[in-house]
Amino acid sequence: MLRTTLILFIAVWAVFVVVPVALLAVWSFLEMKDYSFSPGLSTAAYAAVFDSGRYEVTLRTLRIAGLVTAIELGLALPFALWLAKAVRSSLLKAMVLALLTVPFFVSLASRTIVWRSVLSRSGLVNTALLHFGIIEQPIDWLLFSEFSVHLGLLAPSFPTMVLPIFLSISLIDDELIEAARDLGAPPAKVLGDVILPLALPGIIAGLIFTFVPLLGETVVPQLLGGGRVSMLGASITSLLQVLNYPVAAALSTLVLGILAALFLALRLIGGGSIAAVFEGMKR
Amino acid sequence: MPSRADKANDAPALEIIRASRHFGSVRGLDDVTVTAARGEFLTILGQSGSGKTTLLRIIAGLDHPTSVAALRIGGKDVLGLPPHKRNVTTVFQHYGLFPHMSVGQNVEYGLKLRGVGASERRSRAEAALATVRLTGKYDRRIHQLSGGERQRVALARSILTEPDVLLLDEPLGALDERLRLDMQIELVELQRRLGMTFVFITHSQEEALTMSDRVILMRGGRIAQEGTPRDLFERPCSRFAGSFMGVENIIGGTVASFADGMAGIATPAGIFHGLWTGAAAPHVGQSAALLLRAEKLRLGATASADGFEGRITARIYKGKYIDVSMDTPVGPIHARAWTDDDLASETVRIGWSAGDARCVPAEG
Numbered sequence: 217m218l219r220t221t222l223i224l225f226i227a228v229w230a231v232f233v234v235v236p237v238a239l240l241a242v243w244s245f246l247e248m249k250d251y252s253f254s255p256g257l258s259t260a261a262y263a264a265v266f267d268s269g270r271y272e273v274t275l276r277t278l279r280i281a282g283l284v285t286a287i288e289l290g291l292a293l294p295f296a297l298w299l300a301k302a303v304r305s306s307l308l309k310a311m312v313l314a315l316l317t318v319p320f321f322v323s324l325a326s327r328t329i330v331w332r333s334v335l336s337r338s339g340l341v342n343t344a345l346l347h348f349g350i351i352e353q354p355i356d357w358l359l360f361s362e363f364s365v366h367l368g369l370l371a372p373s374f375p376t377m378v379l380p381i382f383l384s385i386s387l388i389d390d391e392l393i394e395a396a397r398d399l400g401a402p403p404a405k406v407l408g409d410v411i412l413p414l415a416l417p418g419i420i421a422g423l424i425f426t427f428v429p430l431l432g433e434t435v436v437p438q439l440l441g442g443g444r445v446s447m448l449g450a451s452i453t454s455l456l457q458v459l460n461y462p463v464a465a466a467l468s469t470l471v472l473g474i475l476a477a478l479f480l481a482l483r484l485i486g487g488g489s490i491a492a493v494f495e496g497m498k499r
Numbered sequence: 500m501p502s503r504a505d506k507a508n509d510a511p512a513l514e515i516i517r518a519s520r521h522f523g524s525v526r527g528l529d530d531v532t533v534t535a536a537r538g539e540f541l542t543i544l545g546q547s548g549s550g551k552t553t554l555l556r557i558i559a560g561l562d563h564p565t566s567v568a569a570l571r572i573g574g575k576d577v578l579g580l581p582p583h584k585r586n587v588t589t590v591f592q593h594y595g596l597f598p599h600m601s602v603g604q605n606v607e608y609g610l611k612l613r614g615v616g617a618s619e620r621r622s623r624a625e626a627a628l629a630t631v632r633l634t635g636k637y638d639r640r641i642h643q644l645s646g647g648e649r650q651r652v653a654l655a656r657s658i659l660t661e662p663d664v665l666l667l668d669e670p671l672g673a674l675d676e677r678l679r680l681d682m683q684i685e686l687v688e689l690q691r692r693l694g695m696t697f698v699f700i701t702h703s704q705e706e707a708l709t710m711s712d713r714v715i716l717m718r719g720g721r722i723a724q725e726g727t728p729r730d731l732f733e734r735p736c737s738r739f740a741g742s743f744m745g746v747e748n749i750i751g752g753t754v755a756s757f758a759d760g761m762a763g764i765a766t767p768a769g770i771f772h773g774l775w776t777g778a779a780a781p782h783v784g785q786s787a788a789l790l791l792r793a794e795k796l797r798l799g800a801t802a803s804a805d806g807f808e809g810r811i812t813a814r815i816y817k818g819k820y821i822d823v824s825m826d827t828p829v830g831p832i833h834a835r836a837w838t839d840d841d842l843a844s845e846t847v848r849i850g851w852s853a854g855d856a857r858c859v860p861a862e863g
Contacts, residue, residue: 391591394561394582394589395595398560398587399588400583401608409597
């Protein structure tokens, strides 16, 4: 039974995951001539990635996605801890969770465009600061800058970070927290020795669910970057629009390679403790 | 951490004076005073909702009383102190073992928090594991252990920091019966050997009787009775205490007479006498109850001073004895017959000696 399911899973996974990725990798070693693939392999696409400045776009994307993910983690951890362990009323808990999903009811573009009227030279922030005499000239780096892109990315990716962490903290038996306190652990130790290690699967899930979609994000950089903050998603889209498949494939393959390297590093650093946590969940 | 000199003083291990804990309008704990001498095995007995767990959480510092006159552990005032500043540890109901740590890491966690070095931690943890008969399990994972072994790990972890008071929150509840009986004996032996003060929370009168130096029976946030196991079993002070301590037959009535500690209780089947074990002397006419344990009843021809006729409704074979249910003028009565000979006829005379009967106030 397990064997059959496993074989079935691997087959489906191969068709829908492995084959597209493999094709992508193959494409990245092809060349285009007159809008069709020419025979023979070449590394021209990779050369194009580095020559055309798309390499810098990749690095910038990784940096922005990484920083936004780190900020999300810093915000989500205390929030999830509060929601999972400090909120006793299940009604309040349900309401807060529902509020977290509200952003999904409105399209990302509509939510993002609103930031323009807040951050622009004549927007809310500048008007208020000018009015109270805190500044004399409108601040112009608020909009169409990396700052506004970071800010615009924060709210949409908060739920994907907070929900898995909330779930994993909720699963920690209160008795374990009380046992740690009882044995003499001050609050910081309870957090570091018991809550964080046991919440690790949720934290890792939150990091992946937040970081990976950020790499492909197109709407926010386009609307709040104002053409100055070019990120990978838009870069690949524009390549596809001009039917430059090999370079688009090379760029995607490069990102996949970087992601694989990151996960490998994560495994090497935290692999043992993650495995121990999963082992510990066997009751 | 109290120094050795502190530990040598004569203060009781635990003193809670007049503690109350209100949850909204519910009185979880209502003006309760509990003290435990050093090295005592004190059992807090009660049903769920009796306040016993609230009491334990207040001692541990996991909950705080609404009002209290004094709260001292090992002679040290701990009122308002968080759990990590109290020299008390708890063996939790579901053991509270950290699943991401090995057995050894769990056991020595308290020492690690106190800044004890790794090698000393390890040797003391291994010694504690040996104390609870888990030698060589230091590197095991928690999920590899059986329920009884987990229980022992939790014990080892809690005794390692040498607390003034060890709290045990229904620690045997999750074990199967055989293991529970073994652990009862083991716990008592461990307590004697360490000379440590144990405060043991349970709902099982059997555990309370077999393990404790002293028992506090709780009901509705108050102390219903306290005394030695023998006091509670043989001299229950109220109808509730009698029924909680397993008295099978409780016959309601009113006090007809009282002299020399013996009361006469008027029941629908006549006036019967028994030792008055209520706290205050009764007055005639007060409503009261006659307590008769099933094993003290005699069935059959021999006419005794006290007794009445009953019609047998059920005989349940229990091996060592036969559980007999009867219909009587005072309602259903349960007795134990040791042979079938007494049960030949449908109606049978139920008798007992007045010395085996107890009389208590109907309530309170």
